[in-house]
Amino acid sequence: MTDYIARRSLDQYVFLPRLFQGFPEIKEALISNRVQAGFLVAPLAVALRSQGVPIKIVFLGHRYGSAAVVKKGGPVKTVADLKGKTVAIPSRFSDERLLLLRALEQHGVRAADVRIVEMPPADVAAALASNAIDGFVMGEPFPSQAEMGGYGHVLFHAREYWPDYLSCVLVVREDVIQRRPEAVQVLVDGIARSGLWLDSGQSEREYAAEFVGRYYYNQPPSLLKWALTRPLDRVRFNPLIPRRDDFELVTRLMLENKLIDKPIAFEEYVDSRFAEGAAYETAWDYPVGAGRLDPEKADD
Template sequence: MTLGLISLVFVVSACGFTATEDKEEIPTIKIGYLPITHAIPLYLQDEIVTQGEQDYKIELVKFPSWPDLMDALNTGRIDGASVLVAVAMKAKELGIDLKAVALGHRDGNVIIAGNDIHNVQDLKGKSFAIPHKLSTHNVLLYEMLTREGMQYDDVNVIEMTPAEMPAALAENRIAGYVVAEPFGAQSVVMDNGHVLYQSEELWQNSVDCAIVLRQEFMEENSDLAQAFMNSYVEAGNQAQQKDEHVYEVSSKFMKVDETVMDLSLKWIAYDNLRINEQDYSKLSDYLIEMGLSKKPPAYEDFVDNSLIDEAM
């Protein structure tokens, strides 16, 4: 059991949301994130709320790793997060009352290999990095190996923080990796690796990162939750423009070379961020097949599209 999962077990009984108010009694929603391209709608949403005449504030809380973020979410130190949906599903399975209310993005997960890896078979016996076993990235690796007639155990799968992966590939510590952007594009631009597969080539409409809110927060702040989703959908539409403004705003939250960002954005979509049942069910089936979950939460128990349906 990984450290992240162990922490989940011990926080099942934790409670308490963190929507706070300042001296003017303007509520603040605390949302966790990792500095990745998949969270760009949150960065734009922060600007929308800050510059607009909103009756609430957003505080984006940066975390260095998914276990750290999930610990804060599970214990109520933040109200929600942009997070690996499979990790949030496991938290729900263990008793944490969370709701997935929107996707963070669509597509944009690439499988990267070193320049000495010419095909999937070349990965046999080599080390391959993923950000978390409970991730769509791990599922994509599993699907790729299966299609190529290989076993999952044919490669040495290791968990690694996303930001470390490009350097690890350049230093030949790993033969490849699959992770959130912009770290795939970084290796391609630096000519340290190449794309073996795009996520949509392995799994159309794969579900990866999602916006997850604490159920307690939603129940006690229903109007606030809807206002949050309204601005999030607006931000997603802005992100889909993939223009200079998107780069400028994102640069305040993540330091990425503009050439890397341009390539990364070509691979990602930010429109239509509703979580569909068919796509969610396929992820659940993968998690069971891979032995990562015995009983994933049912779609109707974990996904709440009421906010995004109203916002759209």
């Protein structure tokens, strides 16, 4: 995505992608200015801002894309069956933790009656397969990995307990926003156009999975195709504008679960001007199959 934005930018901005294995590493890279922008789970972004870290949310990465997965054919058939079980989440500051707590509450299960453990996302599928955990709540492609492996069953998708669930958000350091707002706008515009292109249909998603899986994500394209197409709205890339109501729900849940110690105003952690500027963007004019599946040949 960043390569394509750079090639299509009239101002020839260059955005260099960096792959991190977890959100704590991204957090430290943002704080130390080793990266100037990145995708974080929404509660972590809000918490960092409340702690004085100079970042602002400028756009969303996607909606939905998280699910609770349990052992296929195992004893957990409903959310209520999670009582007394071990469930992995990526972080106490994750949307997935808040999602799990909402589901438990609706089924009358106290959080204290479930053993909730933090685990790196890349480890959860193997942990479920080996019975080290009874389930996990994670973002894609890890739910799909367990499904494809034949040992995982989706207990629920995020949309079932959290309509318009938002997951990752794009944060940018405030010094960059102040010094280079035009570059931030180019980045947000490009992400908006990429999202609209992905939401155009199944063929676009399959092509993206092939490209990203082979060159950037170090995951089998077949896994990413599963995550992006079964069903097509398993992950949504529109609308990605940060909405006040969505974040007020996030911050309320964070307060209730002691992730922040006082309310924080929407304007304190969101700079919405770039999303508003991207609202009139259209999908990339990039036919599926155009060019070779090679990042150096993306415009051929």
